[in-house]
Amino acid sequence: MTARSLTEGPPVAPVLAVDHASVVLAGRRVLDEVSFTVAAGQFTGLIGSNGAGKTTLLRAILGLQRLSGGRIDVADGSGRHRAIGYVPQKVVLDPDLPMRARDMVELGIGGNRLGFSLPSRARRARVDELLAAVGAQGFADSRVGRLSGGELQRILIAHALIGQPRLLLLDEPLANLDLSSGQEVVELLHRIATEHQVAVLLSAHEINPLLPVLDRLVYLADGRAVTGTVDEVVRSDVLSALYGHHVDVLRVHGRVLVVVGPGSDDGDKVAPHDAIEVG
Amino acid sequence: MFSGFMTNAWIVATMVAVVAGVVGLFVVLRGDAFPAHAIPNGAFAGAAGAALIGANELLGLGVFAVAAALTIGWLGRRGRHDVVTALALVMMLALGAAFLSHTTEYSQEIFSLLFGEVLGVSTTALAPVALLGAGCLIAVGALYRPLLLSSSLPDVAAARGVHNHLIEMAFLVILALATAMTVPVVGSLLIFSLMVGPPAAARVLASRPSRAITLSVAIALLTAWFSIASSYWSNWPIGFFVGVYSAAVYGVAKGGALLHARLRAPTPVLAVSAAA
Amino acid sequence: MSWLFEPGFFSSAQVHTALIIGGVTAVVSASIGVFTVIRGQSFAGHALTDTAATGGSAAVLVSINPLVGFLAGAVLGAGAMEAVGVRHVRSRDLATGIVLGASIGLASLFLYLTTTTTATTGATQEILFGSIFVTAPSTVPVVIVFGVLAVLVVAAGFRPLLLTSIDPDLAAASGLRVGVVELAYMAALAFAVGLSSIAVGAILSTALLIGPAATALRLTKRIVAAVALAAGLGVATTWLGILVAYDSADWGAGHDTLPVSFCIVGLVFVLYLVSGLAFRVSEGARAARRSPSRPGAAPRMSSGSS
Numbered sequence: 001m002t003a004r005s006l007t008e009g010p011p012v013a014p015v016l017a018v019d020h021a022s023v024v025l026a027g028r029r030v031l032d033e034v035s036f037t038v039a040a041g042q043f044t045g046l047i048g049s050n051g052a053g054k055t056t057l058l059r060a061i062l063g064l065q066r067l068s069g070g071r072i073d074v075a076d077g078s079g080r081h082r083a084i085g086y087v088p089q090k091v092v093l094d095p096d097l098p099m100r101a102r103d104m105v106e107l108g109i110g111g112n113r114l115g116f117s118l119p120s121r122a123r124r125a126r127v128d129e130l131l132a133a134v135g136a137q138g139f140a141d142s143r144v145g146r147l148s149g150g151e152l153q154r155i156l157i158a159h160a161l162i163g164q165p166r167l168l169l170l171d172e173p174l175a176n177l178d179l180s181s182g183q184e185v186v187e188l189l190h191r192i193a194t195e196h197q198v199a200v201l202l203s204a205h206e207i208n209p210l211l212p213v214l215d216r217l218v219y220l221a222d223g224r225a226v227t228g229t230v231d232e233v234v235r236s237d238v239l240s241a242l243y244g245h246h247v248d249v250l251r252v253h254g255r256v257l258v259v260v261g262p263g264s265d266d267g268d269k270v271a272p273h274d275a276i277e278v279g
Numbered sequence: 280m281f282s283g284f285m286t287n288a289w290i291v292a293t294m295v296a297v298v299a300g301v302v303g304l305f306v307v308l309r310g311d312a313f314p315a316h317a318i319p320n321g322a323f324a325g326a327a328g329a330a331l332i333g334a335n336e337l338l339g340l341g342v343f344a345v346a347a348a349l350t351i352g353w354l355g356r357r358g359r360h361d362v363v364t365a366l367a368l369v370m371m372l373a374l375g376a377a378f379l380s381h382t383t384e385y386s387q388e389i390f391s392l393l394f395g396e397v398l399g400v401s402t403t404a405l406a407p408v409a410l411l412g413a414g415c416l417i418a419v420g421a422l423y424r425p426l427l428l429s430s431s432l433p434d435v436a437a438a439r440g441v442h443n444h445l446i447e448m449a450f451l452v453i454l455a456l457a458t459a460m461t462v463p464v465v466g467s468l469l470i471f472s473l474m475v476g477p478p479a480a481a482r483v484l485a486s487r488p489s490r491a492i493t494l495s496v497a498i499a500l501l502t503a504w505f506s507i508a509s510s511y512w513s514n515w516p517i518g519f520f521v522g523v524y525s526a527a528v529y530g531v532a533k534g535g536a537l538l539h540a541r542l543r544a545p546t547p548v549l550a551v552s553a554a555a
Numbered sequence: 556m557s558w559l560f561e562p563g564f565f566s567s568a569q570v571h572t573a574l575i576i577g578g579v580t581a582v583v584s585a586s587i588g589v590f591t592v593i594r595g596q597s598f599a600g601h602a603l604t605d606t607a608a609t610g611g612s613a614a615v616l617v618s619i620n621p622l623v624g625f626l627a628g629a630v631l632g633a634g635a636m637e638a639v640g641v642r643h644v645r646s647r648d649l650a651t652g653i654v655l656g657a658s659i660g661l662a663s664l665f666l667y668l669t670t671t672t673t674a675t676t677g678a679t680q681e682i683l684f685g686s687i688f689v690t691a692p693s694t695v696p697v698v699i700v701f702g703v704l705a706v707l708v709v710a711a712g713f714r715p716l717l718l719t720s721i722d723p724d725l726a727a728a729s730g731l732r733v734g735v736v737e738l739a740y741m742a743a744l745a746f747a748v749g750l751s752s753i754a755v756g757a758i759l760s761t762a763l764l765i766g767p768a769a770t771a772l773r774l775t776k777r778i779v780a781a782v783a784l785a786a787g788l789g790v791a792t793t794w795l796g797i798l799v800a801y802d803s804a805d806w807g808a809g810h811d812t813l814p815v816s817f818c819i820v821g822l823v824f825v826l827y828l829v830s831g832l833a834f835r836v837s838e839g840a841r842a843a844r845r846s847p848s849r850p851g852a853a854p855r856m857s858s859g860s861s
Contacts, residue, residue: 088434094646096306097431098482098491100400107428112439116423143486144431159435169438310653313598358831361597362769366824368601369762373820377757380814393663466663472656479649517665522660526653 012027014039015166015199016061020070023056029223033070036218036227038199041164046203048220050104054203055089056246057220058171061201063087074167078094085160085198089171091152101147101155103126108159130158134188150181154188161192168192170202174209181188182209189213194208207234208255234258288507291408295461296473296503300496301419302457303474305450307482308430313361314351314451315471317368319458321347323467324375326392331378334487337407340462343453347371352448363364393466393518404463411460418453426450427488467520476525477502480532498528573815580703580751581789586709587747588768589782592741594720597765599636600649601729601746602655604760606632607752609658612665616672622697622753629749632658633741634641698754705747708739711807716740717778759816763789766823770830792822 015039023031031053037043048054059065061072062084063094074084106127110117118122131140135153139147144155160168160236170189174182190213193200204210207217211230219234221242226233232254233239239247244259250257306315329339347367405547417427428438429446437443439511454474461470481495506520591600610628614621633655639650709716719726719736727733751760771785796819803813 009440034374086436088432088438091432091434093431094308096482096646098488099427099431100487103487104431107424107431110423110424112428112436114421114425116313116420122421141486156432156435159432174434310648312648313601316598316652316655317689354828354831357835358773358827359592359595359597359769361595362592362765362827365597365601365761366769366827367763368822369758369820371760373814373817377817378815426713437614452685471652472660475649475652475656479653514704516663519660519664522656522658524662526657530652 003218003238009231015075017075017202018057018061018070019072021057021067021072023053023060023065023223024068024071025056032059032223032225034218034223034225035070036216036220036221036225038167038201038216040199041193041197042199042215043193043210043213044201045207045214045217046200046201046220047210048203048208049205049207050119051221053223054205054220054262055171056159058086058169058201058203061169065174069133083163083165085157085163085168087153087168087170087173089173089175091156095143095145097143097145099144101136101144101151104144104155105130105136105158105162126162130162133161133192135156135184149176150178150185152175154183155186157185157188157192161196161198165198167199167201167263170200172203172205174204174206177211186210186213207258211254211256218242230256283435285511289504291463292507293500294409294412295470298457298472299461299473299503300410300477300499301416302454303478304481304492304495305419306454306471307425307451307478308427311450311454312471312475313364314348315454315474316322317351317364318344318347318370318451319456319462319470320375320466321455322369322458323369323392323508324371324378325373325459326462326467327378331381334363334447336463337404337411337459338391341459343371344459344543345452348451349453352451355447356444369534374493382480386435391466393464406434408460408463411456414471415457415460416451418449418456420448422446422453466516472522473499473502476529479552480529483529483532483536502528506525515531564575565825569802570797570801572695574774574794576698576754577579577793577797577819578790580629580754580760581767581793583702583705583747583785584760584763584783585767585771585785586706586787587744588764588766589772590709590716590720591744591764592768592772593717595769598651600744600748600764601761602636602651602658602758602836603629603632603748604643605754605765606658607760608747608757609662609665611663611753612669617667618673622694622750625753626746626749628658629745629752630742633745637741642652686723688735694754699751701750703745705750708743712736712739744780746814755819758857762820762823763793764818766827770823770827773827773830775833778858792826793819796820796822798842 016038018034018035018036020031020033020035021031022029033156034057036044046057056065060067099188104128104140106123108130109123109126128137128140131137133200134157136154136158137152138153144152147155148182157168157170168189173185177185188199189202192198202210207230212218214228214230217227217233218225219242219272220237222244224242226238226242231250234249236247236249239249239260240260245260304313319518322340325339325341325343325346326336327339328334329336335390339369350367351360351364353365364450385508425441425446428439429441429443433443436446457471457474458467467521478491479499480498481491485491485494502521502524506517506524509515509520510517585723587598591597607625607629610624610626610631611621612624613628614624635654635658636651639654672758715726715731715736716739718729719733719740723733726736731824748760748764755761755763766779767785767789770788775781775784797815798817799818799822800813803818
């Protein structure tokens with residue numbers, strides 16, 4: 001499976017530019033000079049095992065985590081800062097929460113601004129539009145706290161998109177979904193990226209569900225990153241250099257298997273079960 | 280029951296119920312039941328302190344309630360939220376006890392402060408209470424969207440630039456002011472019943488925020504009115520009825536919802552699909 | 556030393572009773588309190604002091620021994636909360652609030668009936684605020700016996716209780732009957748709270764349950780040390796509070812005494828605040844001591860831009 005490459009065109013400023021970003025927390029270098037960019041319409045995967053620094057990086061991009069070094073720039077067409085849609089990882093909702101799915105999506109319009117909004121036909125139409133885009137019409141009027149994992153995921157995506165962001169960040173969206181729901185979400189996100197020219201960056205610890213649609217990936221290990229296309233990055237030599245000890249990359253029936261052995265030097269211990277990724 | 284000196288009681292109870300219904304819904308959504316119980320105790324200390332130095336009671340209520348709210352909000356960021364609330368609560372009660380020991384408050388007045396007094400509000404106090412109530416409602420209206428967002432999706436709210444801790448502080452202060460206006464009638468120990476029971480019932484029965492607020496206010500009004508009427512007829516303290524009716528209303532709503540759910544979902548039948 | 560210990564402190568029988576009851580209550584409360592704080596159930600712990608007070612006011616109304624009322628109130632309250640409550644944290648607090656509201660409502664009724672039907676006045680203050688100085692010496696043996704029992708229960712169930720508090724799933728997986736442990740814990744809590752409510756009053760009961768335990772947990776992460784520290788802090792603040800309250804009778808002209816509940820709660824509160832400061836200072840020092848960077852073990856490769 002080859003990764004898609006960017007269509008030709010005049011060079012545009014990337015929507016997201018991470019430049020030698022570093023984060024030091026409690027004496028530990030959680031992110032170490034990470035650099036990459038994401039352009040509009042690109043589908044980028046942030047791959048790494050647990051503890052590699054994915055969530056920290058996403059938080060840094062959102063401005064919730066201060067950088068110890070480097071910089072992160074998020075551009076918006078109109079020059080406005082921070083037009084980022086965000087879908088967090090663990091969302092726990094009270095089953096009795098008096099909010100329907102469509103109410104939560106509507107909260108995506110100006111939900112961070114003061115005051116409240118009177119009902120408006122235009123707004124309702126827009127909410128319906130987003131609900132249709134994510135395929136959520138069937139449960140639009142159900143309580144948002146009673147939705148299944150996959151259904152809630154779609155609502156959160158709709159909520160994030162309704163503000164027309166140029167960058168969409170998702171923190172481990174596939175983590176609690178079964179295989180088929182996960183595939184549906186990946187296809188949905190890819191459609192959103194290409195049709196609406198939104199830059200999509202999502203984190204995952206398994207690369208295979210994303211292989212069909214990944215434009216580029218950022219591979220994180222112990223705070224250090226390698227970026228490029230799948231073919232450029234997911235290679236024995238590249239990943240071995242990244243991890244600091246020998247890594248095997250196997251291709252089995254179009255899927256990728258990355259095998260990391262137990263750490264040879266105590267500074268970079270990576271547990272085997274964390275690093276074995278199977279499709 | 281509706282004449283003369285009771286008129287004030289009905290007017291104040293109506294205002295109290297409206298504010299309790301609105302503010303209470305967010306108390307329930309945010310899981311702030313404990314602070315809602317603790318902050319009125321600050322108000323209690325304030326009233327005792329005001330009586331000690333001869334200051335205006337409503338002022339004392341307000342100042343101490345807000346102080347309690349700020350303490351809980353500020354310390355709660357550093358320590359555990361529930362521990363801080365518990366300690367602030369007992370500190371306020373102890374302070375109130377200390378003030379009381381220096382006054383010549385009669386038992387009856389202490390009782391009224393704690394458990395409510397139907398005739399507890401004089402006509403001159405109606406205007407400030409109404410103003411305070413209006414202020415609370417306006418504040419909630421102004422914070423409506425960020426409150427909803429930070430209550431349901433705090434991570435997303437933070438990502439969108441909402442300062443969750445500021446919203447929490449602001450809400451606790453609104454809660455304190457709502458408490459200050461309601462304590463004289465319903466009592467410091469029981470105002471939180473009105474802010475928990477009816478809103479909790481409303482949240483079970485309504486599925487969208489606007490309806491939940493309306494329903495919460497409606498149920499709170501009914502609870503308050505029935506409590507006043509019951510207290511008038513039986514001479515029993517109004518706080519008793521508020522506490523019991525609020526619990527009953529939630530019980531009925533929750534029980535009804537559970538029953539409804541069980542009736543709607545047919546007993547699962549093992550379905551065997553034809554092998555493909 | 557007479558400036559510190561006002562005359563009569565050591566010879567007063569009232570003070571002796573207060574010191575013993577206060578000390579025992581502090582130890583019992585702290586032991587259970589550590590687990591209550593770990594489980595995040597401060598609201599439930601406080602709510603039980605109020606349901607205990609409801610029971611106490613019922614007992615006063617029908618003229619039976621208040622101790623029975625306090626204990627019954629605490630146990631019934633615990634039962635009601637278990638029945639209404641749910642796993643989800645917010646729903647649990649809601650359930651606690653609803654039960655608490657109904658319970659306080661009942662208390663108001665009992666107290667009202669007491670003042671109107673009997674000739675008793677001041678029942679409100681006594682039940683809710685209590686006073687360690689007016690506890691009858693005859694209650695001392697009862698308090699000690701039940702207190703020791705409660706501590707023994709906690710000590711016996713110590714390890715299972717710790718495991719289910721920190722990681723209920725792991726506890727269940729390792730074969731523990733989580734439901735039984737939780738029930739035993741609630742029972743012990745109800746007992747401890749009921750006892751301390753009558754001994755030192757509802758306000759103090761909550762303070763001694765939560766305050767020293769929370770302070771101790773900020774200073775150490777090891778449970779046994781935390782329980783010991785909490786008990787020590789509890790006893791220290793209680794005795795110091797009693798001393799201050801006793802002494803305050805002689806301070807300045809025309810000063811009334813400071814209520815002992817105020818003195819003890821004030822000390823508990825201040826101690827908690829101070830521990831918070833100390834905690835943050837030590838965290839800062841620890842972070843500064845660690846080196847901010849590690850030598851990189853592998854060459855970095857960023858095949859960078861779009």
